[in-house]
Amino acid sequence: DQQVKQNSPSLSVQEGRISILNCDYTNSMFDYFLWYKKYPAEGPTFLISISSIKDKNEDGRFTVFLNKSAKHLSLHIVPSQPGDSAVYFCAASATNDMRFGAGTRLTVKP
Amino acid sequence: DAGITQSPRYKITETGRQVTLMCHQTWSHSYMFWYRQDLGHGLRLIYYSAAADITDKGEVPDGYVVSRSKTENFPLTLESATRSQTSVYFCASSRKGPGSREQYFGPGTRLTVT
Numbered sequence: 001d002q003q004v005k006q007n008s009p010s011l012s013v014q015e016g017r018i019s020i021l022n023c024d025y026t027n028s029m030f031d032y033f034l035w036y037k038k039y040p041a042e043g044p045t046f047l048i049s050i051s052s053i054k055d056k057n058e059d060g061r062f063t064v065f066l067n068k069s070a071k072h073l074s075l076h077i078v079p080s081q082p083g084d085s086a087v088y089f090c091a092a093s094a095t096n097d098m099r100f101g102a103g104t105r106l107t108v109k110p
Numbered sequence: 111d112a113g114i115t116q117s118p119r120y121k122i123t124e125t126g127r128q129v130t131l132m133c134h135q136t137w138s139h140s141y142m143f144w145y146r147q148d149l150g151h152g153l154r155l156i157y158y159s160a161a162a163d164i165t166d167k168g169e170v171p172d173g174y175v176v177s178r179s180k181t182e183n184f185p186l187t188l189e190s191a192t193r194s195q196t197s198v199y200f201c202a203s204s205r206k207g208p209g210s211r212e213q214y215f216g217p218g219t220r221l222t223v224t
Contacts, residue, residue, distance in 0.1 A: 002151070002152075004152070006152075032209070032211060034211070034212070036215075041217065041218070042217055042218075043114075043200050043202070043215030043216050043217050043218055044153070044200070044215045045215070046212045046213070046214075049211060049212070089152055089153065091153075093208070093209040093210070093211075094209055095207075095209050096207050096208050096209055097208055097209055098155070098208050098209055098210070098213075099169075100145075100152035100153040100154070101152050102149075102150050102151055102152040103152055
């Protein structure tokens with residue numbers, strides 16, 4: 001069973017607009033959440049994270065929001081740039097466990 | 111150059127053959143991991159290692175064997191490859207365990223089992 005779900009396999013956004021990527025999880029033991037970004041033929045790279053004691057974390061154009069009651073997190077990219085086009089993986093971690101979502105392919109059109 | 115490398119980058123093998131995927135890191139991270147990435151499943155942990163000679167199973171360990179005689183190397187062996195093991199394999203390392211805040215991934219090995 002998938003404990004972390006990214007229900008949108010793909011997302012297309014115009015350059016300059018906001019990209020919103022969503023992620024849902026089922027295990028309430030997860031206490032830390034991460035987003036990784038992956039370009040073709042490369043490994044995933046860490047992008048941004050949030051602890052379960054927070055509801056928002058911001059880093060430049062990237063903001064992650066966490067809604068614990070809904071077991072939902074989202075990644076906002078504002079403004080979106082063509083170089084943001086990649087696959088984004090959501091991950092949730094607990095002690096000695098990390099689970100990844102299936103990924104969302106973001107395409108930012110010029 | 112420092113980092114985490116994987117070899118080979120691409121491999122085609124036949125069903126029943128043994129194949130070993132190599133992973134090498136230069137950060138002296140204690141923990142190393144093997145994941146497989148499949149469409150619709152994201153990344154799934156196969157095995158991880160906390161230190162030399164210490165390994166543990168992840169979410170999908172069946173059909174795989176690992177060893178870690180040196181801190182910097184963590185080879186993954188498919189003893190008798192099956193078509194279901196066709197996948198992209200990623201090695202990763204970190205200072206802490208599977209629940210680590212950040213893991214650093216290699217570029218991946220695309221394995222095809224015919």
